[in-house]
Amino acid sequence: MLESWRWYGPLDRIGLHEISQTGARGIVTALHEIPYGEIWSRQAIADRKGLIAASGLDLSWQVVESLPVHERIKRGEGDLAPLFANYRQSLANLAAEGIFTVCYNFMPLLDWTRTDLASPVRGGGTCLRFDAARMCALEMFMLEREGAENDYPEEVRHRARQWFEASDAAAREELVASIMAGLPGAYDRYDIPALRRALTLYDGIDAEALRTNFARFLDEVVPTAAELGMRLCVHPDDPPRDILGLPRIVSDADDIAWILGRDETLANGLTLCSGSLGANPANDVPAIARRFAPRIHFAHLRNVAKEPDGSFEEAAHLAGDTDMVALVAVLLAEERRRRDEGRLDADIPFRPDHGHELLSDFDRDTHPGYPLIGRMRGLAELRGVITALSHPGTRHA
Structure with missing residues (x-):
């Protein structure tokens, strides 16, 4: 497996020399400064x-994460031919420069969503957390979204009201800022009025409509990717549930099967994110990886600890609810299968996703979820698992 590291380019507070010291050799990055929908020039x-x-x-730059899908494509709004043409041209320009793996997502409006960016963990570190009650408080009492009460059980609604009534303006602003932190790209952020307006653009778009728009995207771009020898790999929803009244359609094995069945070429693939899929109690992540192994072109390896009310937080990479050893064994087996076929692209690039803030991370002010020490710990743990499972004397090898 190819050890990789997400780097936000010149904006990143972690330098390439520091990434090199972690042992990673593959760089996962994107041209975040280019607005959504515009061509990435060669x-x-x-x-x-x-x-x-x-x-x-x-x-070396191994994976693009991500080449964003414009919100108008997700909404199926207006004349989309220029946006599809631009996306195809960006793919062609990437291929011309020798970059063939592109991670993307089809989450409406928001990317990964957390309510807490610095939830305490043992020994003084912090982690990212999704708290169902705080999310409910935002939806019901701050956004005042119609129908939000139907998306949460009574006990969560009760705790949401308690939190809201006890909170002050600063706590509410911090909650909004935390939820906005998952947005990449040009770093547009919403306050409550702006978020309300943005959500209205998705009025009437349910899961079926969003799936229709996704199908059109796949039909428009996957054939070009196949001609170029590229690997598109969709990232699962994070969290894998509807939020803010927005549908999520890449949350479980059935969703993945529908996407990969739309076009069965290798150009239409999956980013296996163990944390995103692992936050859905119904998902058996190693089983999902085993089922779709031939179409996994990139992996985000992280772990989450779930709670009965739908809350979860980032666990250490070898802790949490997903059997990381079993998952890595699946990926290694798939690599062996590809090598047996004689494929030159057998190695699956992976990166340690997210990570606890530890030790000197607190002095760095890095992108939320992307500290240096916490991710380096995760990479070292994963490297140990991979090395052990790859050893000739290991039963799982």
Whole structure:
């Protein structure tokens, strides 16, 4: 497996020399400064690729995360031909520069969503957390979204009201800021009035309508990706449940089967995110990986600890509810299968996703969920699992 690291480019407070010291060699990055829907020029791609190579640290750009899907495509709104043409041209420009794996998502409006960016863990570290009661408080009492009460059980609604009544303006602003922190790209953020307005753009778009729009996206771009020899890999929803009245359609094995069945070429693949899928109590993540192994082109390896009310928080990579050893064994078996076929792209790039803030991480002010020490710990733990399972004397090898 190819050890990789997410890097936010020149904006990242973690430098390439530090990434090199973690042991990772693959870089996962994107041109976040380019607005959604515009073409990634070949020159801009070459410049970013050259910046990585110029470090002289034997690092290379392996995965794009992500080439964003414009919100109008998700809504099926207006004349979309120019947006699809731009997406296809960006794919062609990436391929021309030797970059063939592209992670993307089809989550409406928001990417990963958390209510707490610094929830305490043992020994003074912190982690990302999704608290069902706080999310409910935002929806019911701050956004005042119609029908929000139907999405949460009575006990969660009760705790949401308690939190809201005890909170002050600063606590409510912090909640909104935490939820907005998962947005990448041009770093647009919403306050409550702006979020209300943004949500109205999705009025009338249910899961069926969103799936129709997703199908059109796949029909428009996957054939081009196949011609270019590229691997598109959709990222699961995070969290894998409807939020803010927005449908989520990449949350479980049935959803994945529908997406991959839409076009059965290798160009239409999956980013196996063990944390996103692991937050759904119905998901057996190693089983999902086993079922869709031939179409996994990229992996996010992290773990979550779930709670009965729908809350969850980021656990250490080898803790939490997902059997990480079993999951890695599935991925290694798939790599062996690909090598037996003689494929040159047998290695699956993976990165330690998210991570606890630990030790000197608190002085860095990095992107939420992407600290240096916490992710390096996760990478080291995963490296140990991979090494052990790959040893000739190991039963799982």
